[in-house]
Amino acid sequence: xxxxxxxxxxxxxxxxxxxxxxxxxxxxxxxxxxxxxxxxxxxxxxxxxxxxxxxxxxxxxxxxxxxxxxxxxxxxxxxxxxxxxxxxxxxxxxxxxxxxxxxxxxxxxxxxxxxx
Amino acid sequence: xxxxxxxxxxxxxxxxxxxxxxxxxxxxxxxxxxxxxxxxxxxxxxxxxxxxxxxxxxxxxxxxxxxxxxxxxxxxxxxxxxxxxxxxxxxxxxxxxxxxxxxxxxxxxxxxxxxxxxxxxxxxxxxxxxxxxxxxxxxxxxxxxxxxxxxxxxxxxxx
Amino acid sequence: xxxxxxxxxxxxxxxxxxxxxxxxxxxxxxxxxxxxxxxxxxxxxxxxxxxxxxxxxxxxxxxxxxxxxxxxxxxxxxxxxxxxxxxxxxxxxxxxx
Numbered sequence: 001x002x003x004x005x006x007x008x009x010x011x012x013x014x015x016x017x018x019x020x021x022x023x024x025x026x027x028x029x030x031x032x033x034x035x036x037x038x039x040x041x042x043x044x045x046x047x048x049x050x051x052x053x054x055x056x057x058x059x060x061x062x063x064x065x066x067x068x069x070x071x072x073x074x075x076x077x078x079x080x081x082x083x084x085x086x087x088x089x090x091x092x093x094x095x096x097x098x099x100x101x102x103x104x105x106x107x108x109x110x111x112x113x114x115x116x
Numbered sequence: 117x118x119x120x121x122x123x124x125x126x127x128x129x130x131x132x133x134x135x136x137x138x139x140x141x142x143x144x145x146x147x148x149x150x151x152x153x154x155x156x157x158x159x160x161x162x163x164x165x166x167x168x169x170x171x172x173x174x175x176x177x178x179x180x181x182x183x184x185x186x187x188x189x190x191x192x193x194x195x196x197x198x199x200x201x202x203x204x205x206x207x208x209x210x211x212x213x214x215x216x217x218x219x220x221x222x223x224x225x226x227x228x229x230x231x232x233x234x235x236x237x238x239x240x241x242x243x244x245x246x247x248x249x250x251x252x253x254x255x256x257x258x259x260x261x262x263x264x265x266x267x268x269x270x271x272x273x274x275x
Numbered sequence: 276x277x278x279x280x281x282x283x284x285x286x287x288x289x290x291x292x293x294x295x296x297x298x299x300x301x302x303x304x305x306x307x308x309x310x311x312x313x314x315x316x317x318x319x320x321x322x323x324x325x326x327x328x329x330x331x332x333x334x335x336x337x338x339x340x341x342x343x344x345x346x347x348x349x350x351x352x353x354x355x356x357x358x359x360x361x362x363x364x365x366x367x368x369x370x371x372x
Contacts, residue, residue, distance in 0.1 A: 009281045016288040023295035025198040033250050039311050043318040045191040050322045075335050091232035093352035098240050100356045101307050
């Protein structure tokens with residue numbers, strides 16, 4: 001395996017790791033709002049890592065004389081476009097859900113209530 | 117002028133997505149991009165009829181690496197909290213309100229999105245210049261708005 | 276170990292975390308909890324689709340599907356949130372308005 005393959009594998013498994021952290025986070029956190037923390041942030045970073053790894057692997061042996069290589073570059077740019085979209089969309093969706101929960105009136109979990 | 121720039125951005129986007137280079141597909145792409153550029157060029161350059169944004173775009177690009185660094189930090193912090201066996205003793209959620217001094221709409225939206233993406237805080241509500249932020253730990257609550265507002269002001273506010 | 280094995284292992288890991296997120300979707304106390312769970316599942320599925328594209332050797336087609344899925348995921352979150360905002364109740368799903 002070449003150096004690029006090692007980099008790709010490490011990035012990919014880091015992405016999968018952060019996805020797993022996000023999934024465990026939304027299972028373990030005590031209330032709704034803190035679950036959103038785990039969901040929103042870990043997903044953004046994990047998507048970035050995994051998709052960058054895939055985009056890098058797609059252009060691993062780039063040869064500027066071949067049309068196929070340029071097509072691969074186009075597909076990689078499309079994958080980077082997904083990352084851009086995730087960065088715009090994830091906070092917006094998180095914000096919408098949080099605002100809905102706030103208006104509907106879900107109570108935040110607080111430390112003081114538990115200790116009383 | 118804004119129409120022409122919109123047209124070329126849309127055309128690059130079309131070629132990127134489509135990947136077909138024969139006459140028919142390129143022709144359909146040109147027609148669609150023309151329609152979009154004529155009817156809704158003011159969506160892309162909202163509030164900027166002039167082309168001053170070209171100068172600003174480098175400042176915006178300089179903001180992104182710092183944002184990504186903050187996202188990595190936030191994910192590591194969330195990882196630490198999630199995997200901690202006594203998680204309930206670490207976290208101390210609270211609601212924080214503060215006023216921002218950003219006036220630009222775009223800058224405010226960027227601030228809201230960035231707050232959501234960075235350590236331990238999510239934006240709950242934004243009305244006028246008042247933000248309601250839900251912070252996961254006390255340390256995160258104290259760090260608001262802090263350095264991020266300064267950086268966004270440098271990147272997106274025009275004097 | 277070839278790259279195909281790496282992609283297969285990563286896909287399996289993603290599937291396991293998708294199953295973990297599905298627990299929250301099935302057992303979430305409020306509807307909004309379920310929406311968060313579905314959002315996480317959607318983000319994982321986006322990456323999973325691209326990985327499947329590599330495994331099938333047809334990446335350019337699956338990237339299109341992944342883009343469409345990411346957009347659908349976003350629109351789903353916004354739409355369902357707006358719907359429940361109008362209903363003004365997030366408890367359970369059985370009561371009728």
